[in-house]
Amino acid sequence: MRRRIIVITAVHAPSAHFLPDAYTSLLAQELPEGWEWHWLIQEDGRSDEVAPYVPDDPRVTFTQERPGGPGTARTLALALADGEYVKVLDADDQLTAGTPARDLAALEGDPTIGWATSRALDLLPDGSTAGFLGDPDEGVIEQGALFDHWSANDYRPQVVPGTLFARRHLVLALGGWMALPASVDTGLLLALNAVSRGWFTSDVGLLYRKWPGQSTSRPAHTDPAERDARMAVVEARARALSGLRWSSPPADRAPRAPAPPAD
Numbered sequence: 493m494r495r496r497i498i499v500i501t502a503v504h505a506p507s508a509h510f511l512p513d514a515y516t517s518l519l520a521q522e523l524p525e526g527w528e529w530h531w532l533i534q535e536d537g538r539s540d541e542v543a544p545y546v547p548d549d550p551r552v553t554f555t556q557e558r559p560g561g562p563g564t565a566r567t568l569a570l571a572l573a574d575g576e577y578v579k580v581l582d583a584d585d586q587l588t589a590g591t592p593a594r595d596l597a598a599l600e601g602d603p604t605i606g607w608a609t610s611r612a613l614d615l616l617p618d619g620s621t622a623g624f625l626g627d628p629d630e631g632v633i634e635q636g637a638l639f640d641h642w643s644a645n646d647y648r649p650q651v652v653p654g655t656l657f658a659r660r661h662l663v664l665a666l667g668g669w670m671a672l673p674a675s676v677d678t679g680l681l682l683a684l685n686a687v688s689r690g691w692f693t694s695d696v697g698l699l700y701r702k703w704p705g706q707s708t709s710r711p712a713h714t715d716p717a718e719r720d721a722r723m724a725v726v727e728a729r730a731r732a733l734s735g736l737r738w739s740s741p742p743a744d745r746a747p748r749a750p751a752p753p754a755d
Contacts, residue, residue: 496575502565503583505541517586563676567668591697595657606688607658610697630694653677686733
């Protein structure tokens with residue numbers, strides 16, 4: 493029986509024409525023997541403008557629901573998530589070759605790691621790319637470390653939330669993506685880090701497209717009052733989860749370090 497990585501994409505009409513590029517990036521992926529991907533494309537709304545861009549591929553499932561924002565669309569897609577892992581892919585972004593395989597190796601290799609992220613590059617309109625400063629070193633990100641950095645740096649995450657790969661049962665346990673107009677990936681990432689360790693890969697895993705129609709370029713996204721409200725809810729959720737002192741896996745089930753040899 494083959495095992496699956498579920499790639500979840502929320503899409504609305506203005507970004508639908510980028511879906512073929514995202515699909516091409518999925519086709520370039522090589523997974524370990526016995527693994528496959530299943531792409532869930534969830535339209536945020538019901539229109540006739542997205543379906544023409546959805547690939548005709550049995551590994552792709554397209555669904556539509558009434559509009560509720562990207563967080564709602566991604567969470568609704570979980571209803572069809574028939575695999576052990578969830579990978580985020582925005583409709584206008586592209587995965588680089590090898591990304592899901594690297595994420596998978598990190599989580600399959602260590603059951604105490606609940607999620608993974610990777611380096612990202614901005615994909616500019618002229619086709620060139622630009623990097624980010626401040627990426628952490630490759631390796632384990634301890635429980636709570638992302639929140640500490642985020643809260644001390646004007647609510648700017650140390651890693652790119654759009655590169656998230658996570659255990660499906662953890663995403664479900666946390667209620668999926670937050671019901672916010674934006675910052676939903678950040679909210680889920682910080683919630684995951686509140687209850688589990690993560691992994692960061694320094695290889696580039698995502699090309700983050702910059703274009704005039706993207707939601708982060710709209711004035712509402714940077715409106716101070718709305719941003720403050722979003723960040724307050726994201727912070728409160730992460731703090732509440734930390735206060736529960738819940739960890740995944742539970743401390744009594746986490747792998748123990750081998751005992752030192754007897755003298």
